[in-house]
Amino acid sequence: MHESNRVTLYDRVGGEATVARLVDAFYERVLADSDLAPFFADSPMQKIRAMQTLFFCAALDGPYEYSGRPLATVHYGRDIRPPHLARFVSHLLETLRELRLGEDDVLEIVSRIDTYADEITGDSSVDA
Numbered sequence: 001m002h003e004s005n006r007v008t009l010y011d012r013v014g015g016e017a018t019v020a021r022l023v024d025a026f027y028e029r030v031l032a033d034s035d036l037a038p039f040f041a042d043s044p045m046q047k048i049r050a051m052q053t054l055f056f057c058a059a060l061d062g063p064y065e066y067s068g069r070p071l072a073t074v075h076y077g078r079d080i081r082p083p084h085l086a087r088f089v090s091h092l093l094e095t096l097r098e099l100r101l102g103e104d105d106v107l108e109i110v111s112r113i114d115t116y117a118d119e120i121t122g123d124s125s126v127d128a
Contacts, residue, residue, distance in 0.1 A: 009108055010062035013101050019056045022095060023049050029091040036087055039078060059112050071119040080121050089113065 010019070027049060030036050040048070051068045058066040068074070089110060096106040 008061035009105060009112075010057060010060035013060065013099075013105055013109075015062065016053075016057060018099065018101075019053055019060070019062070022099060023053045023056060025098060026092055026095040027052075029095060030088065033087060033091065036084065036091075039080065039084070060109065071116050075120045075122065082117075082121055085117055085121055 013019075027045070031040060031045075051066075054064050055066045055068065057064040092113065093106065093110060096109060101109075
């Protein structure tokens with residue numbers, strides 16, 4: 001199959017419309033979580049949602065490139081630990097399943113997001 005004709009994960013899940021619904025529903029869960037909400041207390045949520053939408057679109061092989069700051073830089077000094085990230089990913093799983101995506105697609109999305117865990121928790125080197 002020619003590269004431009006391949007069906008991406010982004011296409012399989014419904015493209016930009018699904019990603020937008022995902023980000024909205026996901027952040028409703030995250031902001032309702034008393035352990036995670038403080039990380040967003042002084043954050044411009046409209047900007048975060050827009051950047052997350054681009055990030056998810058790019059991570060799922062959509063026709064977008066994430067052009068935001070490196071994740072390690074954005075999350076540096078925020079004291080996000082592995083248990084926080086685990087709660088975050090748990091909310092992501094719940095949201096993906098609520099959207100009734102296929103289980104293989106759900107697991108692939110979570111696997112792709114998990115590749116960024118060290119950058120988010122600060123367990124990678126950062127030039128901040």
